[in-house]
Amino acid sequence: MDISLKNVEYRYSADTPFERLAIKDVSIDIPSGSYLAIIGHTGSGKSTVLQHLNALLKPTKGAVVIGSREIKAGRKEKNLKGIREKVGIVFQFPEHQLFEETVEKDICFGPMNFGVSETEAKRRARDAIKQVGLSESILEKSPFDLSGGQMRRVAIAGVLAMEPECIVLDEPTAGLDPRGRKEIMDLFYTLHKERGLATVLVTHSMEDAARYADEIVIMHKGTVLKKGKPLEIFSNPEELLAHGLDVPEVLRFQMKVEKAFNTKFSKTCLTEDELTDVMADFLTGRVPR
Amino acid sequence: MMEKMIIGRYVPADSILHRMDPRSKLIIVFLFVCVIFLANNIWTYGILVLYTFLMASFSKIQARFLIGGLKPVLWLVLFTFFLHLFLTKEGAIILDLGWFKVYEEGLRQGIFISLRFFLLILITSLLTLTTTPIEITDGLERLLGPLKKVKFPVHELALMMSIALRFIPTLMQETDKIIKAQTARGVEYTSGPIKDRLKAVVPLLIPLFISSFKRAEELAVAMEARGYKGGEGRTKYRQLSWAVADTLMIVGLLFVTILLLVFRG
Ligand SMILES: Nc1ncnc2c1ncn2[C@@H]1O[C@H](COP(=O)(O)OP(=O)(O)OP(=O)(O)O)[C@@H](O)[C@H]1O
Numbered sequence: 001m002d003i004s005l006k007n008v009e010y011r012y013s014a015d016t017p018f019e020r021l022a023i024k025d026v027s028i029d030i031p032s033g034s035y036l037a038i039i040g041h042t043g044s045g046k047s048t049v050l051q052h053l054n055a056l057l058k059p060t061k062g063a064v065v066i067g068s069r070e071i072k073a074g075r076k077e078k079n080l081k082g083i084r085e086k087v088g089i090v091f092q093f094p095e096h097q098l099f100e101e102t103v104e105k106d107i108c109f110g111p112m113n114f115g116v117s118e119t120e121a122k123r124r125a126r127d128a129i130k131q132v133g134l135s136e137s138i139l140e141k142s143p144f145d146l147s148g149g150q151m152r153r154v155a156i157a158g159v160l161a162m163e164p165e166c167i168v169l170d171e172p173t174a175g176l177d178p179r180g181r182k183e184i185m186d187l188f189y190t191l192h193k194e195r196g197l198a199t200v201l202v203t204h205s206m207e208d209a210a211r212y213a214d215e216i217v218i219m220h221k222g223t224v225l226k227k228g229k230p231l232e233i234f235s236n237p238e239e240l241l242a243h244g245l246d247v248p249e250v251l252r253f254q255m256k257v258e259k260a261f262n263t264k265f266s267k268t269c270l271t272e273d274e275l276t277d278v279m280a281d282f283l284t285g286r287v288p289r
Numbered sequence: 290m291m292e293k294m295i296i297g298r299y300v301p302a303d304s305i306l307h308r309m310d311p312r313s314k315l316i317i318v319f320l321f322v323c324v325i326f327l328a329n330n331i332w333t334y335g336i337l338v339l340y341t342f343l344m345a346s347f348s349k350i351q352a353r354f355l356i357g358g359l360k361p362v363l364w365l366v367l368f369t370f371f372l373h374l375f376l377t378k379e380g381a382i383i384l385d386l387g388w389f390k391v392y393e394e395g396l397r398q399g400i401f402i403s404l405r406f407f408l409l410i411l412i413t414s415l416l417t418l419t420t421t422p423i424e425i426t427d428g429l430e431r432l433l434g435p436l437k438k439v440k441f442p443v444h445e446l447a448l449m450m451s452i453a454l455r456f457i458p459t460l461m462q463e464t465d466k467i468i469k470a471q472t473a474r475g476v477e478y479t480s481g482p483i484k485d486r487l488k489a490v491v492p493l494l495i496p497l498f499i500s501s502f503k504r505a506e507e508l509a510v511a512m513e514a515r516g517y518k519g520g521e522g523r524t525k526y527r528q529l530s531w532a533v534a535d536t537l538m539i540v541g542l543l544f545v546t547i548l549l550l551v552f553r554g
């Protein structure tokens with residue numbers, strides 16, 4: 001299922017004194033099975049873009065195509081449930097959406113809303129809780145007795161159990177410890193690779209964007225500043241830095257080395273391994289200084 | 290969804306109403322609430338409607354926004370109207386459908402009482418739309434100041450009120466966020482059978498309650514950490530100033546009151 005935004009504009013509180021243009025002229029394509037990262041400053045419109053991906057927001061101009069449905073500005077839309085079943089969203093701080101008495105019931109809530117039977121939902125709950133790295137015994141607990149990190153994982157499991165075709169993640173690791181962060185990011189990457197789950201990730205971490213994504217979109221003040229493959233995006237780090245955005249640490253290091261030796265390596269390195277190879281070649285003199 | 294709601298919201302602008310002293314605005318609203326009960330015929334209600342619309346135009350707030358924002362409350366107003374229409378059984382019958390009769394007095398009562406209700410909401414909305422919560426609190430605290438002598442907890446009351454006002458928008462945002470999160474999990478809030486929509490309230494209210502309690506606790510801790518200990522000996526950074534316009538506005542309302550007394554039947 002492909003999703004694409006076509007020249008989307010969105011104004012919050014349109015026609016009131018609080019009207020606020022959040023995004024304008026945003027065009028993004030998300031082919032099925034791809035991994036897209038969206039980066040940008042706080043307030044640049046990332047979350048607003050995400051909410052268009054399953055029709056939680058309707059564009060005030062332009063159109064959003066989700067599979068075979070087209071959501072157009074200025075038209076009444078009915079029966080959006082089908083879309084929401086296929087596109088799962090993990091919101092910023094998803095732990096705020098927990099409400100059931102037990103973790104199991106909360107995870108089953110989504111699937112059962114979409115008409116999945118109780119036994120099937122429970123099976124999915126057991127699967128999902130293991131996927132997010134928690135033990136099955138937690139299913140019987142109240143979600144409110146868990147730690148913040150555990151609650152986050154339960155909330156994520158609740159979205160995974162819907163078994164969407166596309167998963168949309170709004171800073172899923174904000175506020176987690178480094179290890180938890182890596183576990184969660186690896187989990188989504190595995191799902192993406194194994195099941196071909198299309199993934200859209202909003203993140204402030206350039207490392208994550210560089211490591212996992214096929215395609216990166218950079219948002220700036222409500223518009224798309226740049227989009228392309230990670231290598232294309234980061235091969236011109238000066239532009240990113242000029243907009244106050246970071247580049248991956250590896251690349252920053254490479255830039256420092258290049259500056260210190262007054263040279264330019266043959267390629268842009270996004271992982272430690274790549275950089276070690278390039279530097280080893282350089283230092284042992286296999287590449288002329 | 291909630292973004293069009295205007296109750297408890299402040300719209301910054303530069304208008305006569307915005308510049309007025311919060312005390313005079315509070316006095317006017319209080320007087321208006323009393324005076325509105327004087328109206329009992331077309332003329333007197335007409336005067337009140339005129340007065341309210343005049344005030345609304347003074348506020349420089351777009352009419353479209355005001356009306357849009359009051360829409361949710363209009364349902365309540367309509368409900369009041371029909372309640373009176375159906376339940377009052379006095380005067381001549383003006384519509385007879387056999388199983389159901391509309392009485393003259395019912396229609397009159399329905400129109401007048403729902404109109405009264407509407408005007409009250411409009412006037413109080415104008416107060417909160419043109420006055421920041423903090424101003425309202427300051428004004429109220431000063432107006433009720435004399436009651437401190439009889440050990441009435443004026444400061445605490447004012448504080449409670451300002452906290453409540455301050456958190457209305459936050460609560461709305463939160464509501465919006467949770468509605469979206471649960472909608473993404475397959476709940477339908479805007480369509481579907483009533484029974485399902487009622488059931489959908491639980492996944493909304495529980496997270497809302499939990500975050501409100503948490504926020505209340507955090508606020509209490511933050512206040513204590515900054516040494517809050519009530520109004521005793523507290524000085525104010527913002528000073529209230531009463532201008533000629535404030536006196537004129539109150540005189541205006543007194544004039545309206547006299548008109549009402551003259552024209553009421
Ligand atoms: N509910 C809302 N009502 C009014 N304006 C909003 C609302 N939500 C967001 N905005 C505005 O829209 C713009 C984009 O917000 P958005 O939440 O999409 O940013 P973001 O890129 O997700 O930021 P962050 O990294 O902080 O999450 C901001 O200027 C914000 O103030």
Ligand SMILES: [Mg+2]
Nearest residue numbers: 046047092170
């Ligand atoms: Mg955001």
